[in-house]
């Protein structure tokens with residue numbers, strides 16, 4: 001049985017256009033020193049995350065051991081090895097948001113989306129993440145949906161927000 | 168040169184040396200955990216701290232270079248307390264129980280706790296997350312015991328050029344693991360076990376075959392035989408307190424008999440056989456090119472070292488044809504034990520259990536390869552490392568030091584000095600040339616003690632050339648040919664040599680041993696192996712070779728008998744079937 005995750009990985013892996021892009025990214029930077037992180041960043045932009053086959057390919061082409069590349073990816077929080085949903089919802093858990101309802105707000109999102117933090121819904125529409133302070137503490141609690149900031153969010157309106165994004 | 172004072176004692180060391188090196192030079196002991204001699208200091212564990220006059224804090228002696236006039240003290244209250252604290256913190260996270268730990272015997276952490284006078288655990292911290300990774304045939308990793316010293320990372324990356332292990336994640340969550348904390352089988356690992364040889368604790372060890380061997384020995388319906396690799400005799404003694412480089416061949420044989428093996432044989436016998444087959448294979452390749460004007464892969468690569476085979480399969484699949492098709496001596500022995508020997512004693516192959524004693528963990532991997540079977544029966548059933556044999560001898564209550572010398576059994580117990588030197592880097596090449604040169608010219612190799620000086624010693628890549636003149640009629644096509652051979656040990660050096668080949672440098676024959684120093688420095692040898700220990704074992708092996716009357720593989724009469732009675736001729740059909748194999752890309 002193929003589980004859902006490996007199924008989506010299979011899809012991106014066989015996408016020729018993406019693969020051509022990946023090859024270009026690698027070929028362009030390959031022989032310059034210190035290019036591993038930029039290559040990983042561009043690859044993540046390309047796929048939305050870092051699929052294992054891409055990491056293995058980068059490791060082989062750059063002749064850096066797979067475990068070392070993985071270690072570097074794990075060291076930086078901005079890299080992700082899990083496929084993200086179409087929309088990324090980030091709930092601020094900075095001190096101000098946290099005490100002004102941010103904690104309950106996060107539970108509400110978990111309930112409505114039926115996923116945990118760092119996870120993606122089955123239909124791949126949403127990923128739920130937490131974030132540090134955005135610097136909009138006056139209007140806490142704050143969330144972002146993709147790059148849009150929404151302030152003073154109430155737990156009771158979570159279902160509505162999700163629905164509006166879905167449509 | 169720089170002069171410094173350690174505990175008021177003056178010492179002069181080359182500029183740029185570390186305080187630790189200076190201390191070692193005058194025999195002042197400073198404990199270390201993360202540091203590996205010959206590699207850049209990690210400064211990770213801080214157990215090597217010392218006091219430097221005028222410095223605000225204690226400094227890590229492994230990572231601090233000496234400065235003119237520096238005054239160092241290594242044994243102050245502050246230093247003792249700091250070292251103790253470091254080890255206490257490690258113990259507070261450590262998820263292990265010394266009483267029942269495989270490393271109980273030689274664990275550096277346990278020993279250090281003792282030396283620092285730690286008699287109770289003052290801190291009970293959150294334990295390191297424990298998981299057991301036994302996904303590969305040769306090694307077992309236990310993350311709970313890992314102290315994150317990174318010695319394994321250094322060895323795997325810098326000595327072997329493989330890079331299976333690396334720090335993953337960060338902070339308290341960090342581990343020293345294969346990519347994304349997956350099992351070792353998920354990444355490329357050549358199974359050399361060099362990581363297990365340097366790990367100070369029980370976090371990476373060889374997969375246990377001791378229990379299976381005891382079970383086989385207890386099973387009276389089985390005929391259990393043992394073969395011992397050339398490198399064991401120069402290292403096994405270290406398990407019983409002998410100086411490195413003490414030859415214990417005779418005691419080893421007696422101890423194996425006392426353990427209950429039905430016959431004690433020598434992998435060396437199969438090493439002599441390897442020389443005949445591999446030497447003929449080389450000559451055949453040369454003939455194909457020079458006489459038949461057809462293609463054949465040159466240089467020929469030796470194939471005795473299974474970590475090297477794994478390395479070629481993973482990193483240089485395009486060069487698999489360069490590998491000799493000869494199975495390693497261990498596997499040749501196994502294949503013959505279950506045919507030639509089985510016939511002789513009137514047993515079926517399934518009634519015979521072949522146990523190997525190897526300096527190597529990769530041999531455990533090799534023995535379970537599907538290529539190494541006949542009709543579904545493995546050529547070799549179990550592989551013990553030198554360390555494991557040492558343990559079994561102790562478990563049996565045998566007083567090793569008091570044993571009389573024994574000799575190996577027939578018909579697979581006689582071997583030449585050429586077989587002994589398989590244990591040393593450069594040895595397989597020297598052994599092959601002793602035979603090939605004589606075969607082609609009809610004359611003995613004209614060098615002192617039959618040695619090839621440029622191929623001896625611990626230089627990472629070694630090269631020699633040899634001109635063939637006055638060749639015998641059959642080999643006239645080699646007249647005047649300058650044979651160029653290369654030798655590399657440790658896989659990072661193998662990479663360098665392969666790159667030279669790929670750039671077009673012409674070699675005829677290349678020997679690669681996976682481990683530094685060759686098999687004498689194998690991943691399954693007694694700990695701790697550094698260059699001084701390697702050199703002692705190497706000279707013990709040369710001594711064993713020089714002490715024999717029989718120095719050349721082709722003069723071994725048991726080998727001649729084997730061809731006459733059973734195999735037919737070298738590279739013949741039977742030899743091909745039993746002694747040769749093919750390898751496949753793992754990419």
Ligand code: SF4
Nearest residue numbers: 263264265268274369
């Ligand atoms: S690894 Fe060392 S300290 Fe840990 S349990 Fe084993 S013997 Fe004890």
Ligand code: SF4
Nearest residue numbers: 323356357359360362
């Ligand atoms: S066995 Fe060799 S290749 Fe594998 S992790 Fe250990 S050192 Fe690296």
Ligand code: SF4
Nearest residue numbers: 313314316317319366
């Ligand atoms: S596995 Fe052993 S050598 Fe590697 S980091 Fe852990 S304790 Fe050190």
Ligand code: FES
Nearest residue numbers: 210212213215229
């Ligand atoms: S041995 Fe010096 S810091 Fe570990």
